[in-house]
Ligand SMILES: Nc1ncnc2c1ncn2[C@@H]1O[C@H](COP(=O)(O)OP(=O)(O)OP(=O)(O)O)[C@@H](O)[C@H]1O
């Protein structure tokens with residue numbers, strides 16, 4: 512799959528600003544179903560971006576539930592990135608079209624976008640079961656909805672989505688922000704990776720890391736958090752953390768009065784060293800899961816979070832390890848990396864790092 516920005520000729524205006532995109536259905540073999548929406552259309556769909564339509568807020572802006580004229584539900588992300596770090600209008604739309612062209616069962620479908628002066632919006636398929644974060648944070652009652660089968664499906668689906676971005680898209684995409692809130696679940700609990708490629712809408716050298724939620728930091732590979740070195744192995748690290756969360760039902764960072772702050776990765780490593788990995792499995796699925804498979808999933812999680820990036824498996828291999836097509840019996844697991852000292856990453860701010868690619 513070729514990922515490129517060769518769509519400038521979709522636009523009639525040669526000038527960068529202002530550009531009147533208006534409402535255009537961009538048709539063509541590869542760009543079916545992509546719509547450039549008008550602002551008024553999105554306004555009607557969201558009851559004027561009313562508070563009751565707002566379903567969340569992330570590093571890039573607020574998300575609203577919307578109902579399109581044709582009766583489809585959508586999630587509309589209103590981007591609130593400073594204009595200077597955002598790509599120009601035409602470049603922005605062509606990047607979005609390229610992203611929308613990436614189709615995979617485990618990626619959220621980007622239906623379209625909207626540019627209205629300084630305002631930019633992304634329009635996605637609406638996912639009925641919200642995000643994995645909502646389930647994991649929602650207490651035992653919520654976690655009970657996810658039996659072992661569902662956890663397996665979600666783990667494998669996310670691995671497939673990521674393997675696609677890493678290996679089948681050209682040039683490859685490093686997600687940068689794999690975490691439970693970016694794994695959305697459709698009506699059948701099929702996982703859809705969201706927010707991939709968003710750094711492409713930013714100008715070169717600008718990059719966003721969402722540090723607005725403390726939990727986000729626990730997903731960051733140490734080499735990325737410390738030096739901004741970004742490779743596919745950065746995503747592998749985050750995937751490992753996510754996998755440990757899915758199996759354990761615990762969030763990435765936990766706090767209790769007795770132990771203070773403790774990290775899931777650290778806990779999993781201690782349990783592994785004590786040779787009692789099954790202790791990590793979420794009590795809400797206990798008694799009813801294949802133990803061998805659970806141990807394998809936790810070990811794959813630990814292999815993915817190893818401190819030394821080069822020792823982490825590539826995503827297609829991690830996937831094969833999960834499905835037991837690559838045997839991990841006897842594979843050495845080395846110490847996990849952990850970003851515990853976060854003193855110089857300021858919470859609540861958007862951090863700009865230099866980036867480098869593998
Ligand atoms: N396509 C969608 N369908 C349903 N709900 C969605 C969709 N996209 C986003 N949401 C909801 O909106 C929330 C906010 O999403 P958003 O991506 O803005 O923030 P985030 O994932 O928490 O952080 P980040 O900005 O780092 O990705 C999500 O957690 C989810 O609950």
Ligand SMILES: [Mg+2]
Pocket residue numbers: 569692693705706
């Ligand atoms: Mg998100």
